[in-house]
Amino acid sequence: MSTSPMKQASTTQPDLLYSEAEDELRAAVRALLGDRTDLQATLAGMESGNPYDPALWQSLAADMGAAGLLVPEKLGGQGASHREAAVVLEELGRAMTPAPYLTSSVIATETLLALSGQTGPGGAAAVELLADTAAGRTVTVLAVPLSAAPGDELPTGPAVTAVADARIADVLLVARPDGLYAVRRADAELTPQLALDLTRPLATIATGDDTPGTRLADTATAGAAVRRGRLAGAGLLASEQLGIAEWCLEETVRYTRERHQFNRPVGSFQALKHRMARLWLEVVNARAAARNAADALANGSDDVALSVSVAQAFCSRVAVHAAEECVQLHAGIGMTWEHPAHLYLKRAKADELALGTPGRHKEVLADLVDLPAPR
Known part of the structure; x- marks a missing residue:
């Protein structure tokens, strides 16, 4: 398998094929x-407030090795790339599987990878946690709002809202004024929040300066690492959205x-044939955008930020449209629980809304191509 992540810029042509x-x-x-x-x-688990299946996560993450796809073999991973992780997220999106893959195996993992090259105790702790x-x-979750875009500042207050998958995290990556800390979830105060998507629960995480934790990096290093993690998360979220759209189209x-x-x-x-034909064209284009983002992340393309924002601006809307058509064209039964x-x-x-709205990514695109967006 190819080696992972955004190491050196590449100018090779993107490969959109599997x-x-x-x-x-x-x-x-x-x-x-x-x-x-x-x-x-899954529906029953949502009603009880716990949609996760620990045995399934063990099979996927540990037994199959999917949790380590982005991690080089020398650091204990599979030595694959974002292209393979994108395939996993497509299938998780198709099956609507409640699992912390995006939050732990992509966002937190990429953040830790960026910290693993440091010298000193912080780097060693990051390597061990990675x-x-x-x-x-271990399920590791970055304690930032799920809606935060890649370029947003890190929240350093005592409480962070809308943290996804915090309920099943073992370790939280918490930003404080002096850097990024690894904090055991058991040492943090967790308050569940009402979420639209009950298969990816949200929570408020509260910690204090006296909460036990291991300092992984200073503020500047942490900010760059978290931006890398959220950029990878936004790019591969497009593959999850592609899986959602594909299931909705096929089921319809x-x-x-x-x-x-x-x-x-x-x-x-x-x-109805015309509506489904238009949707098919959207899904085909979404597949190209999602694959381009995954390929750019895997190869460290100079245009990685551009590819990610294109994918998010487009795939977000396609997934919503496909799901809306799925509900509408199923008529009465589509409205049932x-x-x-x-x-x-x-x-x-x-x-x-996750990792930056389509509008936010369009603003990023406008800046990248030096074409100011209308105000």
Whole structure:
């Protein structure tokens, strides 16, 4: 497998096709999720406030090794790249699997990778935590709002709101005025928050200066590391959004073939065929944007920030549109709690706000190409 992450700038042409190894990884992840993911169980878990399946996470993160895809082998990982991690996120999006992959295995892992090159105790602590995270022994979550864009400043107050997957984290990466600390979740005060997407719960994390923790980096180093983590998260979130859109389109096509009205499949009506054809074109374009972002991250392209913002600005809207069409074209049943369409719509809407809104990424694009956005 290729080595990971954003090490040196590359000017090679992007490769948007899936490799044989990536197809094999997809098949393995899809088989695992097909055997172990039950949307009805997910609904039941949401009602109880705990949608996570620890056994499934163990199988995916540790047994399959997916948690360490972005981590070089010498640091205890698989030595793969963002392209392979993108495939995992596509499948997690398709199956609507509640798992801390984006938060722990991408955002926190990339942050720790950026800190692992330091000399001194902070770098050593980062390397040790990175190895545990890559092996699936530890779930590490960056304690920042899920909505924070890559370029946002780190929150250094006593409480941080809207932290995703904090409930099942073992370690939190907490920003303080003097740098970034690794804090055990058990030592922090966690207050659950009401979230639109109940498959990715949010919480407020409160810590004080006297909360035990290990200092990983100073303020400047921490800021650069967190920006790298959130940039990778935003780029690979597009692949999760692609998986959502693909499931919604495929499920809608299947349903409209089976559902009859006036003695004909409703999918044969021209108006519906046109809507699904337009959606198919959007999904194809979203796949190109998501793959380009993953490839740019994997190869350290000079245009990585541009590729990520293009992917987020486009894929966010496509995922929401696909989920809306899925609900509408399923008619009455699409509005019920028992049908999973609402899970995909809620995740799509929540993802649209995560790691920077489409509007925020369009502003970034305008700055990158020196074309000021209208005010």
